[in-house]
Amino acid sequence: DAGVIQSPRHEVTEMGQEVTLRCKPISGHDYLFWYRQTMMRGLELLIYFNNNVPIDDSGMPEDRFSAKMPNASFSTLKIQPSEPRDSAVYFCASSLGLAANTGELFFGEGSRLTVL
Amino acid sequence: SQQGEEDPQALSIQEGENATMNCSYKTSINNLQWYRQNSGRGLVHLILIRSNEREKHSGRLRVTLDTSKKSSSLLITASRAADTASYFCATPGPARQLTFGSGTQLTVLP
Numbered sequence: 001d002a003g004v005i006q007s008p009r010h011e012v013t014e015m016g017q018e019v020t021l022r023c024k025p026i027s028g029h030d031y032l033f034w035y036r037q038t039m040m041r042g043l044e045l046l047i048y049f050n051n052n053v054p055i056d057d058s059g060m061p062e063d064r065f066s067a068k069m070p071n072a073s074f075s076t077l078k079i080q081p082s083e084p085r086d087s088a089v090y091f092c093a094s095s096l097g098l099a100a101n102t103g104e105l106f107f108g109e110g111s112r113l114t115v116l
Numbered sequence: 117s118q119q120g121e122e123d124p125q126a127l128s129i130q131e132g133e134n135a136t137m138n139c140s141y142k143t144s145i146n147n148l149q150w151y152r153q154n155s156g157r158g159l160v161h162l163i164l165i166r167s168n169e170r171e172k173h174s175g176r177l178r179v180t181l182d183t184s185k186k187s188s189s190l191l192i193t194a195s196r197a198a199d200t201a202s203y204f205c206a207t208p209g210p211a212r213q214l215t216f217g218s219g220t221q222l223t224v225l226p
Contacts, residue, residue, distance in 0.1 A: 004158070033213065043159075043204070043216040056211045091158055100208035103149055107158030 004108035006092050012114045018080040021111045023092030024073055031098060033105065034067055034077050035091040043091075049075065050098075082115045089113070120148075120205040120217030128223040135192040137220040139205030140185075148181055148188050149206040149214065159204065159216075162190075195224045 005024040013019055025032045033048040047057040052069045060067070064083070069075040079086055089110045099105035120141045129135050139148070147166045151159040165172045165181045165188065172179045178191040192199055202219040209215035 035216075042218045045209075045213050045215070048213055056213065058211065093158075098212055099149075100212050100214050101146070103147065103164035104161045105149075105151075105159075105206075105214055107160070109158045 004092055004094050004106050006090075006108035006111050008111055009109065010112045010114075012116065013082055014116050015083055016081045017115075018078065019082045019086075019113060019115075021077040021090050021092075021113070023075045023077070023108060025075070025092070025094030026096075026106055027073065029094035029096050029106070030072075031095045032069060032075050033093040033095075033099075034075070035093060035107075037089045037091060037110070038087075046077070046090075079113075082113075084115045087113055087115050120207050120215065122203070122205060122217045122220040124220060125218070126221045126223070128225065129195055131195060131197055131224055131226050133195055135195050135199070135222055135224070137190045137203050137222070139188045139190070139217055141188075141205070141207050141217075142186065144183075145207045147208065148179075150177075150179060150188075150190050151204045151206060151216070153202045153204065153219070155201070162203075192222075195222075197224050197226045200224045 007022045034046040037043045046059045047067045049069045067077045089112050091110045093105045093107045120139045123138045149164045150162045153159045163174045165179045176193045181188045204219045205217045206214045
């Protein structure tokens with residue numbers, strides 16, 4: 001398997017623009033997670049899905065952030081409008097079963113977002 | 117909020133030496149996991165230790181867990197330059213998700 005695939009790897013945009021980050025989880029995994037990593041706040045969980053259904057979105061910082069999982073092999077994280085403070089590395093991760101119980105969360109390589 | 121906190125924040129050692137990193141957490145857990153992150157890459161799972169285990173080995177890695185002190189340690193023996201990375205502990209959070217600590221940046225000098 002190719003692992004968790006994220007795109008784009010790098011995105012530079014201007015404040016106010018819409019940003020869409022994409023993720024393809026590992027085939028067969030039933031959980032998908034979106035994390036954000038910054039120097040100041042470390043790794044923060046934004047939202048996670050189980051069988052394509054959002055379970056907990058309490059980490060989504062504002063209404064400007066939205067995430068969807070239309071099917072088992074694709075998820076998007078959208079920021080509209082983007083702001084400079086959204087600059088971070090966004091990771092998608094997937095697991096078979098809840099990683100908090102069974103272990104092993106598989107991460108993508110991340111999407112580095114810079115908002116000017 | 118972060119459940120686990122690693123100590124030290126940064127560690128620099130010579131190749132061949134052992135590296136020890138510590139993690140403290142706040143609430144009761146049923147397992148604790150360690151992950152590695154190479155610069156510019158995603159996190160990679162290293163090892164999971166359950167609450168009824170005190171020690172676990174995987175290759176050059178040794179993990180201990182002391183539930184009475186709410187702490188864990190990761191020991192990397194005979195370190196190599198390729199071990200240079202950030203190391204994170206992760207514990208189950210209140211919403212059953214994994215919560216990561218702030219990480220230890222390990223530098224192994226050749």
